[in-house]
Structure formats: structure tokens, C-alpha cells
Amino acid sequence: MVHVTFNQEPVTLVGSEIKVGDQAPNFTVLSNDLKEVTLDDYAGKVKLISVVPSVDTGVCSEQTRRFNEEADKLDNVQVLTISMDLPFAQARWCAANGIKNLDTLSDHRLADFGEKYGALIKELRLLSRSIFVVDSNNTVTYVEYVSEVTNFPDYDSALKAAKEAK
Template sequence: MANVTFHQEPVTLVGTEIKVGDQAQNFKVLTNDLKEANFDDYKGKVKLISVVPSIDTGVCAEQTKRFNEEADKIENVQVLTISMDLPFAQKRWSSANDITKLETLSDHRDADFGEKYGVLIKELRLLSRSIFVVDSNDKVTYVEYVKEVTNHPDYDEALKAAQAAK
């Protein structure tokens, strides 16, 4: 598994580490309207999955805003932001921050995404900051497990990967 820290302290990631070339795992999460959604709902599309610990914190907010701004520039890509935040909090935050070009999804109920993508922080029950790009055939084409959870991901590389995916 990826060696990850949170405020410079090592944390344990639960689940399976995803690698480039893997077939993306199906997962279930909740929409902001408390409806169950799963990965198969986005079949046939390129997906950029932005994973944040809590959408209402500094770096997570900046990450979500950045991908919202970039979503129009990467054609035919569905941008998803997944966190452990309650759907109500995601909806309120998204509305207050004019997040309209990406979808926020909650993994709080089952941590299904967190375990299947190897980003569930055991000690905190939060998701570790990471980025996954999955092509229209559900092959993983880009993975970044951010080594220090409080740091930003490599936005430019993630966006390049999303643009290159078919």
C-alpha cells in the first residue's frame, strides 16, 4: 500500500491499492439527495474521481473548486468528488460555492469506495486525498495517492490524464 501521512503522522489505508491498468471496481455511494449511486451509473464515460477527506476544509475546498472550474475544459469527462461528508453537508457546501460542473458523492454510509480503492484511513474514518482517472472502458489510466493528506494533488497531471483518456 501507499505510504501516506496525515499531519506528518503515518496512517493506515484500508482496502486494495489501485494501479494504472487495473479494471476499475464498481462501488456504491450516496448522492446529495440520499439516493444510492454506483460506478456503473457512469459507464461509457471517462471519469476523473477526485477524493477528499472533508469538502469543507481548506485544501479539499480548493481541490473541488479547481476541478469544478476545469470541468468545462475537459470534454466528455465526468468529474466526481467523493468524501466521507454527509450528503446534506456536500449539498450545502456545493450550493454555497457554486459547484455545478461536477458531482459530489458521499461514502459515509458504507465506506465502499474507500475500501475498494484503498483510500479509507483506518484511524480517522476519512478518505485519503487521491485522484483516479478511468477511461470509457473502465480501465484505470491515472492514479495519485497524495503522500501527505494535507497537501494538494498534482492537478495538471490529473487533468492531462483525463484529457488523454478515451
């Protein structure tokens, strides 16, 4: 069981914990133009899924900008940032921050991703900061549930896992 805190206070994660070696669950989220997007839409690619509570906060903003910068250096890797932000807010934030190398996706409608990946914070209806790398066969090759939501993830390990995944 994953133990996570938010501002040093324990929170409850809803859903099943994902582990390395698991088959990545399919999910439905919304793109910034309100179209449904699923894991299957990225078939044949390695997926680095960066999960943040809200792109409008400092750590989340920096995390998303960092993966946007790194995305250009990754071959056959699609970087996804998933949050509970409304698609309109994500689009506005991306435009204001020059984000063009990754897809921002919203889980606000169904919390489908959050529940299937064990990243939904029950008390806040936000997603817990986490990183998942899923290979081209949809096998999970890397997982990090950041133990304190306000902390940064391990960028180097996530990027290494994305580069090594096939």
C-alpha cells in the same frame, strides 16, 4: 503498498491499492439527494475521481473548486468528488460555493469506495486525498495517492490524464 501521512503522522489505508491498468472496481456511494450511485452510472464516460477527506476544509475546498472550474473544459469526462461528508453537508457546501460542474458523492454510509480503492484512513474513517482517472471502458489510466493528506494533488497530471483517456 501506499504510505500516507496525515499532519506528518503515518496512517493506515484500508483496502486494495489501485494501479494503472487495473479494472476500476464498481462502488456504491450516495448522491446529495440520498440516492445510491455506482461507477456503472457513468458508463461510457471518462471519470476523473477526486477524493477528499472533507469539502469543509481548506485544501479539500480548493481542490473541489479547481476541478469544478476545469470540468467545463473536459470533453466526455465526468468529474466526481467523493468524501465521507454527509450528503446534506456536501449539498450545502456546493450551493454556497457555486459548484455545478461535478458530482459530489458521499461514502459515509458504507465506506465502499474507500475500501475498494484503498483510500480509507483506518484511524480517522476519512478518505485519503487521491485522484483516479478511469477511461470509458473502466480501466484505470491514472492514480495519485497524495503522500501527505494535507497537500494538494498534482492537478496538471490528473487533468492531462483525463484529457488523454478515451
